[in-house]
Amino acid sequence: MPPIRFxxxxxxxxxxxxxxxLETPHGxxxxxxxxxxxxxxxxxxxxxxxxxxxxxxxxxxxxxxxxLRPGPDLVAEAGGLHGFMNxxxxxxxxxxxxxxxxxxxxxKITDRGVEFVSPLxxxxxxxxPESMIRVQNKLGADIIMAFDECHxxxxxxxxxxxxxxxxxxxxxxxxxxxxxxxxxxxxxIQGGLxxxxxxxxxxxxxxxxxxxxxxxxxSVGESKADMIRLLRHTTPMMPTDKPRYLMGVGTPEDLxxxxxxxxxxxxxxxxxxxxxxxxxxxxxxxxxxxxxxxTRDFGPLxxxxxxxxxxxxxxxxxxxxxxxxxxxxYTLLSIHxxxxxxxxxxxxxxxxxxxxxxRFLEEQVWPxxxxxxx
Amino acid sequence: MPPIRFxxxxxxxxxxxxxxxLETPHGxxxxxxxxxxxxxxxxxxxxxxxxxxxxxxxxxxxxxxxxLRPGPDLVAEAGGLHGFMNxxxxxxxxxxxxxxxxxxxxxKITDRGVEFVSPLxxxxxxxxPESMIRVQNKLGADIIMAFDECHxxxxxxxxxxxxxxxxxxxxxxxxxxxxxxxxxxxxxIQGGLxxxxxxxxxxxxxxxxxxxxxxxxxSVGESKADMIRLLRHTTPMMPTDKPRYLMGVGTPEDLxxxxxxxxxxxxxxxxxxxxxxxxxxxxxxxxxxxxxxxTRDFGPLxxxxxxxxxxxxxxxxxxxxxxxxxxxxYTLLSIHxxxxxxxxxxxxxxxxxxxxxxRFLEEQVWPxxxxxxx
Numbered sequence: 207m208p209p210i211r212f213x214x215x216x217x218x219x220x221x222x223x224x225x226x227x228l229e230t231p232h233g234x235x236x237x238x239x240x241x242x243x244x245x246x247x248x249x250x251x252x253x254x255x256x257x258x259x260x261x262x263x264x265x266x267x268x269x270x271x272x273x274l275r276p277g278p279d280l281v282a283e284a285g286g287l288h289g290f291m292n293x294x295x296x297x298x299x300x301x302x303x304x305x306x307x308x309x310x311x312x313x314k315i316t317d318r319g320v321e322f323v324s325p326l327x328x329x330x331x332x333x334x335p336e337s338m339i340r341v342q343n344k345l346g347a348d349i350i351m352a353f354d355e356c357h358x359x360x361x362x363x364x365x366x367x368x369x370x371x372x373x374x375x376x377x378x379x380x381x382x383x384x385x386x387x388x389x390x391x392x393x394x395i396q397g398g399l400x401x402x403x404x405x406x407x408x409x410x411x412x413x414x415x416x417x418x419x420x421x422x423x424x425s426v427g428e429s430k431a432d433m434i435r436l437l438r439h440t441t442p443m444m445p446t447d448k449p450r451y452l453m454g455v456g457t458p459e460d461l462x463x464x465x466x467x468x469x470x471x472x473x474x475x476x477x478x479x480x481x482x483x484x485x486x487x488x489x490x491x492x493x494x495x496x497x498x499x500x501t502r503d504f505g506p507l508x509x510x511x512x513x514x515x516x517x518x519x520x521x522x523x524x525x526x527x528x529x530x531x532x533x534x535x536y537t538l539l540s541i542h543x544x545x546x547x548x549x550x551x552x553x554x555x556x557x558x559x560x561x562x563x564x565r566f567l568e569e570q571v572w573p574x575x576x577x578x579x580x
Numbered sequence: 581m582p583p584i585r586f587x588x589x590x591x592x593x594x595x596x597x598x599x600x601x602l603e604t605p606h607g608x609x610x611x612x613x614x615x616x617x618x619x620x621x622x623x624x625x626x627x628x629x630x631x632x633x634x635x636x637x638x639x640x641x642x643x644x645x646x647x648l649r650p651g652p653d654l655v656a657e658a659g660g661l662h663g664f665m666n667x668x669x670x671x672x673x674x675x676x677x678x679x680x681x682x683x684x685x686x687x688k689i690t691d692r693g694v695e696f697v698s699p700l701x702x703x704x705x706x707x708x709p710e711s712m713i714r715v716q717n718k719l720g721a722d723i724i725m726a727f728d729e730c731h732x733x734x735x736x737x738x739x740x741x742x743x744x745x746x747x748x749x750x751x752x753x754x755x756x757x758x759x760x761x762x763x764x765x766x767x768x769i770q771g772g773l774x775x776x777x778x779x780x781x782x783x784x785x786x787x788x789x790x791x792x793x794x795x796x797x798x799s800v801g802e803s804k805a806d807m808i809r810l811l812r813h814t815t816p817m818m819p820t821d822k823p824r825y826l827m828g829v830g831t832p833e834d835l836x837x838x839x840x841x842x843x844x845x846x847x848x849x850x851x852x853x854x855x856x857x858x859x860x861x862x863x864x865x866x867x868x869x870x871x872x873x874x875t876r877d878f879g880p881l882x883x884x885x886x887x888x889x890x891x892x893x894x895x896x897x898x899x900x901x902x903x904x905x906x907x908x909x910y911t912l913l914s915i916h917x918x919x920x921x922x923x924x925x926x927x928x929x930x931x932x933x934x935x936x937x938x939r940f941l942e943e944q945v946w947p948x949x950x951x952x953x954x
Contacts, residue, residue, distance in 0.1 A: 246900075246901075246904040246906055247897075247900065248901060248904075248906045248908045250906065250907060250908075251907040251908070252908075253627060253630075253908065253911060254892075255888075256627075275900070275903060275904060276875070276896070276899075276900045276903070280875065280876060280896065283876060283878070284878055284894065284896060284897070289878075290894075290896070290897055290900075291897065292892045292893060292894075292897070501650070501654065502654060502657060504657070504658055504663075514629075518628075518666045519666060520658065520664075520666075522650070522654065522658060522664070523621075523658070523664055523665065523666070525650075526620075526621065526649070526650045526664075527620075527622060529649060529650070530620040530622075530649060532620055532622045532624065533624060533625040533907060533910065533911070534622045534624075534625070534626075534627065536907065537627060537907070537911070
């Protein structure tokens with residue numbers, strides 16, 4: 207018995223957008239949901255009580271980073287990630303497949319696994335589906351991910367190699383998984399930017415008994431139009447009774463596109479990364495808080511926002527913090543940006559349940575509309 | 581009528597340590613008190629709600645830094661520092677005298693004032709007692725400080741020049757102060773490391789009608805023994821019915837020394853500065869959280885500490901955050917260190933009121949005792 211239970215609560219008859227309920231060993235997650243990313247067992251610059259205050263129900267962490275530092279055995283000794291972070295809500299760990307891809311000059315990939323050089327100290331590691339599941343078993347997240355080969359937009363031949371390898375590795379992950387009753391292992395669909403290869407990968411991965419499925423290899427540099435096309439192609443193949451997770455996405459408009467096309471779960475470092483560079487999402491668009499026009503702007507970032515940053519601080523003060531290179535600025539903008547995505551998913555869910563999602567989607571005056579028309 | 585009222589509630593008959601109550605336009609401050617330093621209108625890395633959670637009643641900010649950025653007029657437009665930071669508790673601003681001293685290669689001092697080159701952009705500023713009071717009037721803190729000449733340990737001749745100038749400037753500050761009903765202006769005693777010069781400065785400054793008095797020019801590189809000697813020499817000259825503020829101090833043991841010698845108020849950047857370098861006060865001593873012995877230490881920094889960091893996080897997790905260079909580490913250690921000083925003052929107060937301060941002081945197994953015997 208997998209340790210999670212997913213209940214589909216409503217599906218928008220017009221768009222196919224879904225509202226669901228994901229029960230985990232560490233509480234219920236209502237979907238669609240954005241999962242803040244705590245790569246190194248902390249969401250960068252954000253105190254955990256702020257995540258709790260905005261009712262974050264699940265956060266993501268990264269198995270490869272934690273394997274390198276502080277090491278899976280130490281985390282296991284601390285009682286897994288929940289104990290180590292003292293976070294009693296749900297956690298999902300990514301397997302490291304994406305990091306192998308994003309740190310491309312550090313790896314050599316064969317069917318056996320990946321030769322990986324630690325960017326921390328140059329140590330060589332050989333990563334296999336088995337080893338990365340073992341690491342994730344020790345980290346103890348509620349949801350863990352298969353070790354896949356994430357393929358950059360490129361040749362059809364390479365995409366085929368990566369998808370076939372991902373399928374073989376998916377089987378090996380399932381076999382290696384030692385805690386299927388405590389941790390739900392999700393499979394990942396690859397296939398590059400090719401519709402037929404996405405079909406081939408989906409057929410293979412969806413035939414394996416995973417309690418949830420992810421779409422990988424998107425948000426890796428492809429065009430917005432490609433992403434939408436591939437999502438539109440892939441989600442209809444996925445079972446309705448299991449959660450669907452679009453990995454590494456994204457912006458407010460990307461999340462809305464994803465929800466519209468039937469995705470339930472998202473994660474992305476973007477809200478915290480752009481925040482550390484002084485950028486906030488305001489009405490769905492990126493705004494640089496250091497702009498001169500905010501110098502004497504004593505209103506909040508977004509007067510309609512319910513986050514703790516907008517409740518207390520002005521644009522002028524936030525601008526000052528960034529000009530003065532004060533840490534609090536990173537924290538306050540990160541809180542706001544995570545809240546924006548969190549709230550967008552909460553609003554989407556509300557409208558899906560109420561049967562008003564298509565109108566909600568249209569009412570967003572956001573870039574989404576331009577994209578859809580293009 | 582000055583806008584503050586100080587009530588002496590108890591004096592330890594053995595040591596002279598004092599417990600008091602300082603009413604300000606933004607709430608009551610119980611003394612002795614440690615004031616966290618928010619140089620640029622934010623206590624570095626610490627979210628204000630964490631200060632509120634530990635019942636911080638007064639914070640310090642810096643007039644010279646805020647004059648350079650974002651500028652006093654902007655802060656005034658925002659409703660003063662309270663409005664700018666959205667902090668409804670008391671604030672004290674330092675005048676910039678210490679910054680002129682600490683950024684020594686940037687200044688030229690005459691009786692008229694100080695030629696000062698902005699470290700931000702090389703702009704020249706001419707700082708006078710009048711200009712720095714004007715800046716502080718605009719910043720709107722509850723307590724503001726006279727513009728003094730802070731003198732580094734050095735020759736008797738230089739110390740005399742600095743103390744005479746400080747006295748003249750103190751008179752000019754009193755005259756320049758435009759909001760004596762809303763902001764309490766404190767005078768500052770100088771005199772270098774010379775007992776007789778401290779006497780001369782104290783007599784001059786204490787003859788002026790300030791609602792509170794500070795001891796400046798300590799914690800600037802002199803020995804611990806010198807600091808204690810000069811404090812012991814100076815505090816008995818100060819009136820009992822006005823608050824006494826020891827500027828720029830300090831460590832847990834320095835604060836206890838100060839309280840014992842009759843000081844009511846303290847400030848220092850040390851708790852946040854050492855925190856950003858991974859150092860926490862544990863049982864009064866500095867401990868580097870990155871030490872190997874904490875790798876698998878799943879207990880709190882200090883099991884008897886009541887701070888939110890110790891309530892939730894282990895030494896192993898804190899060590900990981902510092903090893904991984906994660907911002908949350910700076911925040912969590914800063915919270916702990918400020919709490920240590922805050923709680924030390926709260927405990928001192930409790931014992932002064934209960935008549936048990938001498939025993940409390942003795943029970944501290946801290947370096948304090950070594951110092952006193954030396």
